[in-house]
Amino acid sequence: MLRQRTGCRPARLASNVSWLTRFRTREFRANAMTVACAAALTLIGTPESAVAQSPRQAVTSRQLQLSLPAQPLALTIDALARQSGVGIGLDASLATGKNAPALQGSMTLGQALDRVLSGSGLTAAANGSGVSIRRENDSVSTLEAVTVTAVTSPWELPPPYAGGQVARGGRVGLLGDLDFMDTPFNQTSYTAQLIENQQAQMIADVLVGDPSVRDSGRKYGQASNAFFIRGLPFATIDASFNGLRGVFPNYRQPVEALERIEVLKGPNALLNGMGTSIAGDINLVPKRAGPEPLTRLNVGYMSDSEYGTHLDLGRRFGQDDAWGVRVNAVYRDGDTPIDEQSGRLAMGAVGLDYQGEKLRMSLDLIHQDIKLDNVSPFSFTFATPDIPSPPPSDSAILLGGKADHEETTAAFRAEYDFSDAVSAYVAAGHLKSRSDTVNTQVANIMPDGSYQGTLSTDAYGLDNTNIQVGANVNFATGPVQHKVAISADRYHQRSFMRSSGRSANGPTMPGNIYEPMEGQLPAVPTSGRWVSNGTVDRESIAVADTLSFIEDRVNLIVGVRKQYVEQEGAVRGGTVHYKDDAWTPMVGLVVKPRHDLSLYANYVQGLLQGSTVRDVSSPDNGKMFPPYKAEQYEVGIKKDFGEFATTVSLFQIEQPTQLVDPITREYSQDGQQRNRGIEWNMFGDLTPQLSVLGGISYVRAELTKTAGGLNEGHQAPGIPKLQANLGIEWHVPAVTGLTLGARVIRTGAAYLDAANTQRISGWTRYDVGARYATRIGGKEVTFRGTVENVFNKNYWIGVNGGAVLSAPRTFLLSASIDF
Known part of the structure; x- marks a missing residue:
């Protein structure tokens, strides 16, 4: 039996809001107290009207970027489970002597399973907390007909879009993570897959593919980089690190430690506060340990x-x-x-x-x-x-x-x-x-x-x-x-x-x-x-x-x-x-x-x-x-x-x-x-x-x-x-x-x-x-x-x-x- 990741955690609130621990001026304290009182009044009225966040979109609609060779079926199923983060159960006896075709390109988990199981006499069915591979006659419901929720962290990032080079969304300042279709800005979130495939050594190597961004320095000849976003200068010291501004290394930023590079284009003082640039925001998302070693x-x-x-x-x-x-x-x-x-x-x-x-x-x-x-x-x-x-x-x-x-x-x-x-x-x-x-x-x-x-x-x-x-x-x-x-x-x-x-x-x-x-x-x-x-x-x-x-x-x-x-x-x-x-x-x-x-x-x-x-x-x-x-x-x-x-x-x-x-x-x-x-x-x-x-x-x-x-x-x-x-x-x-x-x-x-x-x-x-x-x-x-x-x-x-x-x-x- 393949190792399964079981149990579905409830969806978490996507956006985050912060409150200051130190107030330096009387006016600042007064305004902070005003907002705090408003927040308290809001909280008082929430028990009956509170609305839980809707469940995450089914992983059957999430695109996976696959490059798997033709190999024994058990190896392909194991690779799909690891890449999708979904527990997939497969009795070893069902896979004996069966091979899976090569999988190349972008597809959903359901599409991938349909391809590898075609003609095998097996099918995929939801088991409530994951997916099970069964004989066709024993199947109750197919994967594409049900909602399957992967075991993911509440901090899970928006999933990669088709092609795997960018994500479906990213952090929009104090509003938190938003899907790109729900964001009233032009934002692009570049993935670790793109960083690795471009053999990037610094942020400039990643943003070179963005038509709204240009590096204002000589890539290898200088010790640091600066950018123009929408024709306005952006200083790397203003880049955010997991939402915190000005704390990431300023020179030749080490992209090997990053999971995402998120570019928000245009002024954004409400979202991120004052900086030394108004051109936009570059948020750098650190890597986290995944479900598999x-x-x-x-x-x-x-x-x-x-x-x-x-x-x-x-x-x-x-x-x-x-x-x-x-x-x-x-x-x-x-x-x-x-x-x-x-x-x-x-x-x-x-x-x-x-x-x-x-x-x-x-x-x-x-x-x-x-x-x-x-x-x-x-x-x-x-x-x-x-x-x-x-x-x-x-x-x-x-x-x-x-x-x-x-x-x-x-x-x-x-x-x-x-x-x-x-x-x-x-x-x-x-x-x-x-x-x-x-x-x-x-x-x-x-x-x-x-x-x-x-x-x-x-x-x-x-x-x-x-x-x-x-x-x-x-x-x-x-x-x-x-x-x-x-x-x-x-x-x-x-x-x-x-x-x-x-x-x-x-x-x-x-x-x-x-x-x-x-x-x-x-x-x-x-x-x-x-x-x-x-x-x-x-x-x-x-x-x-x-x-x-x-x-x-x-x-x-x-x-x-x-x-x-x-x-x-x-x-x-x-x-x-x-x-x-x-x-x-x-x-x-x-x-x-x-x-x-x-x-x-x-x-x-x-x-x-x-x-x-x-x-x-x-x-x-x-x-x-x-x-x-x-x-x-x-x-x-x-x-x-x-x-x-x-x-x-x-x-x-x-x-x-x-x-x-x-x-x-x-x-x-x-x-x-x-x-x-x-x-x-x-x-x-x-x-x-x-x-x-x-x-x-x-x-x-x-x-x-x-x-x-x-x-x-x-x-x-x-x-x-x-x-x-x-x-x-x-x-x-x-x-x-x-x-x-x-x-x-x-x-x-x-x-x-x-x-x-x-x-x-x-x-x-x-x-x-x-x-x-x-x-x-x-x-x-x-x-x-x-x-x-x-x-x-x-x-x-x-x-x-x-x-x-x-x-x-x-x-x-x-x-x-x-x-």
Whole structure:
């Protein structure tokens, strides 16, 4: 008899709400008390009206991505049980002498069982807590005719969609996990399967396939990444880790520890609070131990000569397997695709969790140490409108840059269900980050490639802490269902520098981008102990209500967040202090005329921490501006064809920008940039053998208010109007386990300056790959190979204030085995 996972746990509340444990201001305490009283009054009225969450969708409708060879029937049934998480009972005598055909592509568990049992005289039937394989004459009901609930954690993530590359949904801030058809935003959740198959080493490797996102850094040449989402910059320090902002490692984020990378596009202050970016949110979901033991070893190679090893272990133990541990360890070392550049990365991550009937807890610990020699310049700036042709993309340009990063993360989360309608949680995370770097600066490049180059040291540290606590309540008022989310959090950041100073510049040296040269270090490099040089405190309270009408065919989300920010920092000549607050509302609407069609709209504000003027030539030097507010209007339509889904979104985002008077040198926030755009996203299976992922994005980023109207109406620097992606995977029918893939990435031309005189050409990149899944010695083995930038094309990539150089042709090879 095959091992079964039996017993079905009740569905849990999907969304989470937090409440703050520390109140720093009288006004903050007063507002918190107001929301707390409202919550208490709500709870008083819930016993009779409380509505339990509906059961999870039957696993018979969930798509599985299968790649199983022709083999004995018992082995295939065992593999289906492990991959689906459903207990499948099979008497060994019934399987004797029977073989199963190969299973390739995306299908439901019921479809898979129909195929492997066809002609065997056996059929699948529900047994209440799982599935049983029986003789056809003994069957009572077939699998497709009943609802079968898998034994899954209350923390189970939205299941993968057809093709396995993205999930059906993801976290939407304080609203919790939502199906993509129920979300009034454009969101994409990328799976661990995609991360593994793309042999990703950092977030940029995963998001490269999203048409609304572009990496603003040179992938392998730099020590960190930043992104543009809908044409607005997104800093990696703003990424959320299991809902906690700013506590995940900031440099070359270790994706090997992640189960999902969820991208929410557009401002979202109500959902996630204030950050240093308003472009959207990237939520990183940690791996958890699954129902079956996992021991996976992966060895890999990246050109020029970097070798790596990744060990992934998962176990559950204790009564009812309530306790789980997931361990990921990574080590990479060698030369990167950039000439004369080498790097080393060591990372360890441990994820512990407890899953009881009412109480659930998790603890994640991550530590990584990164070293990189001869880092590439963060950006290139040009002296004239005549932009020179880019140098070879594997060129290091200016040698001597270095990066040394050490980061540690700890994150805890606990949830408790008081009833089927009321739950609460507390979460806390901390990041300790220390970085010593030597940056390369290449500026004023002439048409012949000559430039002025500088090496500068930079010592920078962060201690970030984020605390969230709260509750979630479901109830009904007549025919209207309510999901009330109340959230509060506190974010504290303390920045550090070396006691001898944060940075120092070396001498400026002439060079040429076509002839790599050695730079010269500062005479007095930055050194000494770490000392604090500033703090940022952000506190907020928020409440949102999801009102559902007509059996969930109409969902209206209304909410508001009150945000407080306080900042202290050092500038030339002394220190400055700043304190302010702001309200940020949101309204979202989802209308589903059919279960497979969603129409949505939202109005939401973004809130960006005010900047500090650091200009000794200005009388405003040291001035801190109040928070920036951005507004987004968005409408869209989503269609789910069952195995293929598509989303079309139209949006407008308006945000203030900083201006400086060219005569008085006075600064203001009177500028404005307006981004209007349309996005088309698609994912899933076009056929059982062909999967697709991609889309098109068009953004008109217009400078609508400028100093003296000088550049009004121009396209904002660094933002191309057109971005398009198309990735396909073909599961070769003639060769069981073989999958071929290809991807094309197109980015249009962009301006590098507000005057729109410096223009770089658009570019197209092609990638190809293949993987082969098989069994060797009874073990599941997968071989993967990828070539990025197949034609080794050299091109400039526009960023805010300059450009970066493309990554060269890169070969990636790996092999993984499950023990």
